[in-house]
Amino acid sequence: MVPWSKVRVVSGSLPDLKGKVLVDVTNHFLDNMELANLEGKASSSIVKGYLPGTKLVKALNHYFEKWVDANPEVENGRRMAFVAGDDQDAKALVSDLLSAFGFQPVDMGNLATGSLPQQAGGPLAGLNIVSFPV
Secondary structure, three states, X not given: OOOHHHHHHHHHOOOOOOOOEEEXXXXXXXXXXXXXXXXXXXXXXXXXXXXXXOEEEEEXXXXXXXXXXXXXXXXXXXXXXXXXXXXXXXXXXXXXXXXXXXXXXEEOOOHHHHOOOOOOOOXXXXXXXXXXXX
């Protein structure tokens, strides 16, 4: 994972990624662990601006690392993984991968609004939510 303070620099050093699907797991923590002031913007919208032409999908950043590394299957349920993006095919691809890994993907909509609840400081950040079958 790239620290927020390095995202812009690292993005500028990457090869041409136009048309590629990228999963954004960044959170906007500064080096002192305070949250950067994004002026109401979604961090993923900012990252996408650094990587024009990519199919950016926000996913898994609401989890602490220990839960991403843990088995996504809990008893008879699956950990929910929130997914947001502007490209429906890219979201479907990421959702299918997450499902294959054992997560229960939840489509949160587009980047501008769907990634806000899951990024650091949002209401879903840090939650370990498990979906159980009815």
